[in-house]
Amino acid sequence: MNRSSEHTALDFTATLPAADFIARFRDPERIAAYCRACPNYGRSWACPPFGFDMDDYLAGYRTALIIATKITPSNPGLPFREAGRLFRPERVRHESRLLDMERRYGGRAFAYAGTCLYCPEGCCTRPAEAPCRHPEWVRPSLEACGFDLCRTSEELFGIPLLWSCDGRIPEYLMLVSGFFHNAGTIEWEE
Numbered sequence: 001m002n003r004s005s006e007h008t009a010l011d012f013t014a015t016l017p018a019a020d021f022i023a024r025f026r027d028p029e030r031i032a033a034y035c036r037a038c039p040n041y042g043r044s045w046a047c048p049p050f051g052f053d054m055d056d057y058l059a060g061y062r063t064a065l066i067i068a069t070k071i072t073p074s075n076p077g078l079p080f081r082e083a084g085r086l087f088r089p090e091r092v093r094h095e096s097r098l099l100d101m102e103r104r105y106g107g108r109a110f111a112y113a114g115t116c117l118y119c120p121e122g123c124c125t126r127p128a129e130a131p132c133r134h135p136e137w138v139r140p141s142l143e144a145c146g147f148d149l150c151r152t153s154e155e156l157f158g159i160p161l162l163w164s165c166d167g168r169i170p171e172y173l174m175l176v177s178g179f180f181h182n183a184g185t186i187e188w189e190e
């Protein structure tokens, strides 16, 4: 568990065959429609549309390690605009660990959807059609690859995603990322 004065973060993991994860939780047409409705669509190199074939991108891995972090704010009822600030340290922790696993084991990391961590907000080079400044760090999210994370969180971890309906952060937030690999057993926390 990670704890700060502002939140606690509890990690859950699930390991399953990558082919099973794709068959059970990938719904690319429906999820792509959600992505097209997002203001980041086509405006960040971390977001769709991508210039590669997604089926090829996901192929060739035996195992999917899925990581879900439940983030519970210390102060209930915070305005929803504070959510990014609560997510950020956990996103940094996930992405740093995922990139480290890519270096150590090969495989493919999937980060969390949302604004990219690596440039100031609103400064992505994509709207100007210039190359990404940090392709060595940026990885698409599972959602961006067509996975349904509502069902993933409920069915693999028994934790439903919650939404804000009154402009406030719900009881908890969920961060879901993943790692496809061929490396045998990998522990998330070492």
Ligand code: SF4
Residues within 6 Å of the ligand: 044, 045, 046, 116, 117, 118, 119, 123, 124, 125, 126, 131, 132, 133, 134, 135, 138
């Ligand atoms: S690193 Fe910068 S340029 Fe690359 S996707 Fe992120 S915001 Fe865009």
